[in-house]
Amino acid sequence: MIDIKLGEYVEQAIDWLSxxxxxxFNGITVGIDGIVDSLEYILMLPHPFLMMxxxxxxxxxxxxxxxxxxxKAGLKAGGGMALFVIIGLFVLYGMGFWxxxxxxxxxxxxxxxxxxxxxxxxxIYASRSDSLDSVIRPILDFMQTMPxxxxxxxxxxxxxxxxxxxxxxxxxxSLPPAVRLTNxxxxxxxxxxxxxxxxxxxxxxxxxxxxxIPLAMPTILAGVNQVIMLALSMVVIASMVGAGGLGxxxxxxxxxxxxxxxxxxxxxxxxxxxxxxxxxxxAGKSRK
Amino acid sequence: MENENKQVKIKVEDLNLxxxxxxxxxxxxxxxxMSKAEVLDKTGxxxxxxxxxxxxxxxxxxxxxxxxxxxxxxMLRCFNRLINPTSGHIYIDENDIMVLDEKSLRxxxxxxxxxxxxxxxxxPHRTVSSNVAFGMEIMGRDENERLExxxxxxxxxxxxxxxxxxxxxxxxxxxxxxxLARALATxxxxxxxxxxxxxxxxxxxxQMQEELxxxxxxxxxxxxxxxxxxxxxxxxxDRIAIMKxxxxxxxxTPEDILMEPANDYVKAFVENVDRSTIVTAGSVMFRNPxxxxxxxxxxxxxxxxxxxxxxxxxxxxxxxxxxLGFVVxxxxxxxxxxxxxxxxxxVIKDVPMVADTTPVADILPFYLEYSLPVAVVDDEKNLxxxxxxxxxxxxxxxxxxxxxxxxxxxxxxx
Ligand SMILES: Nc1ncnc2c1ncn2[C@@H]1O[C@H](COP(=O)(O)OP(=O)(O)OP(=O)(O)O)[C@@H](O)[C@H]1O
Ligand SMILES: [Mg+2]
Numbered sequence: 001m002i003d004i005k006l007g008e009y010v011e012q013a014i015d016w017l018s019x020x021x022x023x024x025f026n027g028i029t030v031g032i033d034g035i036v037d038s039l040e041y042i043l044m045l046p047h048p049f050l051m052m053x054x055x056x057x058x059x060x061x062x063x064x065x066x067x068x069x070x071x072k073a074g075l076k077a078g079g080g081m082a083l084f085v086i087i088g089l090f091v092l093y094g095m096g097f098w099x100x101x102x103x104x105x106x107x108x109x110x111x112x113x114x115x116x117x118x119x120x121x122x123x124i125y126a127s128r129s130d131s132l133d134s135v136i137r138p139i140l141d142f143m144q145t146m147p148x149x150x151x152x153x154x155x156x157x158x159x160x161x162x163x164x165x166x167x168x169x170x171x172x173x174s175l176p177p178a179v180r181l182t183n184x185x186x187x188x189x190x191x192x193x194x195x196x197x198x199x200x201x202x203x204x205x206x207x208x209x210x211x212x213i214p215l216a217m218p219t220i221l222a223g224v225n226q227v228i229m230l231a232l233s234m235v236v237i238a239s240m241v242g243a244g245g246l247g248x249x250x251x252x253x254x255x256x257x258x259x260x261x262x263x264x265x266x267x268x269x270x271x272x273x274x275x276x277x278x279x280x281x282x283a284g285k286s287r288k
Numbered sequence: 289m290e291n292e293n294k295q296v297k298i299k300v301e302d303l304n305l306x307x308x309x310x311x312x313x314x315x316x317x318x319x320x321x322m323s324k325a326e327v328l329d330k331t332g333x334x335x336x337x338x339x340x341x342x343x344x345x346x347x348x349x350x351x352x353x354x355x356x357x358x359x360x361x362x363m364l365r366c367f368n369r370l371i372n373p374t375s376g377h378i379y380i381d382e383n384d385i386m387v388l389d390e391k392s393l394r395x396x397x398x399x400x401x402x403x404x405x406x407x408x409x410x411x412p413h414r415t416v417s418s419n420v421a422f423g424m425e426i427m428g429r430d431e432n433e434r435l436e437x438x439x440x441x442x443x444x445x446x447x448x449x450x451x452x453x454x455x456x457x458x459x460x461x462x463x464x465x466x467x468l469a470r471a472l473a474t475x476x477x478x479x480x481x482x483x484x485x486x487x488x489x490x491x492x493x494x495q496m497q498e499e500l501x502x503x504x505x506x507x508x509x510x511x512x513x514x515x516x517x518x519x520x521x522x523x524x525x526d527r528i529a530i531m532k533x534x535x536x537x538x539x540x541t542p543e544d545i546l547m548e549p550a551n552d553y554v555k556a557f558v559e560n561v562d563r564s565t566i567v568t569a570g571s572v573m574f575r576n577p578x579x580x581x582x583x584x585x586x587x588x589x590x591x592x593x594x595x596x597x598x599x600x601x602x603x604x605x606x607x608x609x610x611x612l613g614f615v616v617x618x619x620x621x622x623x624x625x626x627x628x629x630x631x632x633x634x635v636i637k638d639v640p641m642v643a644d645t646t647p648v649a650d651i652l653p654f655y656l657e658y659s660l661p662v663a664v665v666d667d668e669k670n671l672x673x674x675x676x677x678x679x680x681x682x683x684x685x686x687x688x689x690x691x692x693x694x695x696x697x698x699x700x701x702x
Contacts, residue, residue, distance in 0.1 A: 196409025196467075199368055200423045200474070201398035210425070214413050 018157045025158045032110070032164045039106035048098050052089045056082040059275070063282045081278055088271035095264050097246065104235055104245035104272055107163060111170035111231040116224055118171070119178025123223075124208065126179060127186035136183075140176040148173045148234060152241050166234075166243025174230035181223025185216030221284030228276050235269060246272065294345040296382075297478065297510045298367065303340040303376035305362055305534075308333030311374050324533040336362040337373070338534035349504060349511045351525030353518065353557070359534040360514045361482050367512065368401050368480065369393055380478070398427050402471035406483035408463045410455040416442060416466050417451040423474035441473040442466075444503065461492035468500075472507065481513045485520065497523055518557050522546070522566050530554050547571050569651060570644030572683050573664045573673030579603045580615060582632060587624035590615060590631055601660055603671055604635050611671040613637035614660050641665045644672055648683045651675060 018025070046054065064078030092101050126133045151172050155165035189212050197211045213220070235247035246268040253262025306314045314333035317326070324335045336359040344350045352360045365371040366378060369385065378385050380400065388396060402423065410419050418425075420441055421434040442451055445465040450458065455466055464484060471479055485493045497520060504511065515521050521528050522542040529539045530553070538550035546566055549555040578597045580590050582604050594600060600617040612635055619634035640654045641663045651662055661674040 190409075192405055192407045192409040193411060195370060196403070196405050197411070197422070199370055199397055199403040199480075200470075201394040201396075201426050203394065206426055210422075211411060215411075 014154050014157055028168070029159050029164045032114075032167050033162075035113075036106050036110045036163045036167060039110055040103055043102040043105055044099065048089075048093050051102075052086050052093075055089065055275070056085040059085045059279055062279050065282070077282075081282075085275055088275070092268050092271060095268075097249065097264065097268050100244070100246045100249055100265070101268055101272060104247065104269070107167060107170070107235060107238070107243060107245055107247075108228065108231045108272070108276065111167045111174060111234070112224070112228045114167070114171045115175040115227045115231065116178050119175045119223070119227065120182045120220065123179040123182025123220075124186060124213075126183040127212075133183065136179065140179055143172060144176045148237050149240075152237070156241050161242035163243045165241045166238030169241070170231050170234040170238055173234055174227045177223045177226035177230065179223075181226070182216065182220050185219030185223075186212045188219065189215045218284055221280070225277065225280040225284060228280050229273070232269070232273050232276060294348070296343045297346040297348075297380065298344040298512070299377075299379040299382075300340050300342050300344075301377040301379070303337055303363070303366060303378065304335070304374045305337040305359070305366060305371065306333050306335050306374045315374060335534045337366070340376070340536050342529060342536065342539055344510060344512060346510055347508045348526040349513055349524050351513045351515060351521040351528045352531060353515055353521045353528055354531035355516060358531040360516075360531055363531070364403075364480050364482050364512060364514055367478070368397050368403060370403075398423065398474065400476055401478040401480060402474055402476040403480040403482065404464070404467045404471045404484040406486050408455075408460075408467045408487075410463060410466055410470070412454070412456045415452050415454055416447065416458070419455055419466055420469045420473050422470055427474070437473055438469075441469045444472065445469045446499065459492075461488050461496065464488060464496065472503075472509075477510060479509045479511045481511060483514050483516070486515065486517070493520075500524065530557065542566055543568065543571060565647050565649050567648045567683050568644060569642050569646045569648065569662070569664045569675050570672075572648060572679045573644065573675045574679070575673045577603060577671075577674045579605050579671065580631060581605055581607070582612060582630065582635070583607045585631070586629050587620050587631055590620045591617070591624060594620070603661075603663060603674065604631065605671060609671065610669045611641065611663050611665050613639055614663075616660075636660070639663065641669070642675070648675075648680055651680055655680065 043051065060078035060082040062078075063081045064074035089101070092098060122136065126136050148169065151169035152165065155169045159165040159168060193211060193215065194207065197207055202211070235243070235245060236250045237247075239245070239247035239251040246265045249265035250262055250269065252258070253260075253265060304315055304318070306318075308314065308331065310331040310333050314327050314331045314335060317330060318335050318338055322330070324338070327333060327335050338359075340363060352363065354360050362371055366373045367380075367385075369388070373386065376386075380396070385393070385396065411422065414422075417435060417438045421438040424434040424437060439448075439451060442448060445468050447462060447465050447469065450462065455463055458466065464487070467484070471481075485496050488496060500511075501524065511524075513521075513524055515524075522545075525542055527539060527541055528545050529536050530545065530550075531537065532553045538545060538554050540548075543566070545554060546558055549558050578593055578599065580593065580602050583606070585593075590602065594602060594617055601614050604612045604615055606612055614636050615631050615634055616636065619636075620631060623631060623634050639660060639662075640658065642651060643666070644664050646664075654662055655677050659677065661676045663671060664673045664675060666672055
């Protein structure tokens, strides 16, 4: 019988890494912990009511941008969203989920930021080199189709339990759209605009910053939106390795078969999702 | 002609450009005289430019014309090396641009040579003024200087008032003005224009052509202009190069191209043109016609000359070869009957005179009420030649002169 022990080889490699690259992983652990904790600290710093107002104002500014903040259209777009933020967050507060909600915000924002910071530059490089693109493409496919639970195993081995393995697994899972859409956006910039810009003596860097990135921005931001949504979809899964927040509550609800807890926390995730989705989409649109 | 005293600005030497992977092989086959199609068949390579050799002079509008796919754009892009030639040299002010490294190449694109594109290639996320200032921005000029120059150039192309609009909000014609302004703003010496007006509707296009000519009088750039429209080429070009399958088949003034098309390909282009606005008196005139010298030749000599040459009208010159007018056979015969010694009394003096550069279209109206030939004279009124009625008609309807004469004579017999 043929017996391919691919899984074992992967396991051995991971074991080897977790022992020999321990310093490296410790560094990452400290870094990610720092980011998540400080985000959480900032979000928890103001009184919840003040925080609701702050988020509502941010929502109003982003949604109403480009329409005139005090015009009817601006008021309609921004005002509706601001109202939703206040009511949604107030209900969550009332149900006693304020801390979890802020933790979830912190986790999602930290993971999305990391995914974007890694993904966009990789996307830029991929857009400039066909060979790099052809190497990256299958890797991204792999990352996206592998069931996200699988990432939890090495994440635990490298980073033990808590927020960090959750964030790492989330970053891995939500990274692909940042790379893909940045690549796509830059490659999609009209050839004649690029050629014209070159004909005026642009350096590659000037071309990138003055022409390609600005013109690819709507696509890149669509990628950012997708990253955020994917990161959010990981919060429950990440809680299996000890990440906190609303995901944790849902997970507890599952373990205890507690319908009320599960529903309330699940509703919280929906509210957070709507807020993040609308705001990140609007940020992309108002750029044009 | 007058080329000797003009400064060569761009010199193209043995320029070849082949697309594809087996370039060397393709190049060799081309050298052996194989056609573009054959080379493509054999090697899978496209010979876009095939052994081009010519010079472009300072301050001239040099038009490159040819059918789609003949290699015009590709050749133009060699000048600023947006595409690198496979072999050959291009000298700008006697400097070989093929040897430039990245940095010097950028310097050249920034300072010497800019380009206007068929599809404009403007930055849609920026305003008109910021697009026009783009070249200077790339050079790192400070913002005030940039904007000042941009506003000035925008005014030059007639777009004042639109400076702070986004380019996407402008019509095609206006966008191309922005493209032109962007190219002019860095004060380049050479302007490359790739079908710059082809995307515009005919009315705006004509207008832009005129404005370009008007502007060119002021700025005196060396312009390489690509088009596949002969009318445009004739209107703009000081000289025209015609390209076919990557080969330059003819270079000459608009006049040369029209009068002596080098081959059927050029002829095919030329046939659809309103020639009368381009063809001049100089090119359809009959040179050094037999004439009567008023001091020496009397009615007897004149009648004899008329018989010999088969003409019933002859021009009359004074002793300094200045054109005086015409004599007609009947009048001369009258004078002979009256035993006059000179034809002076019968010279028809009130006749139109034109320069050799006058377009045929401008001569035509004379024939409405005038049946004599039209005299072509130089600045000192010396006779250079005669333009006959039938020559002009032949020019207008594109038939050979003899045919027209036949038609006319056939008509009178009826
Ligand atoms: N990037 C390329 N790769 C391969 N072949 C090309 C490339 N660009 C142009 N060609 C070929 O080179 C030849 C010349 O093309 P070019 O674009 O210079 O023609 P053109 O005279 O400008 O035509 P048009 O009037 O349509 O603009 C064509 O046969 C074209 O198919
Ligand atoms: Mg072209």
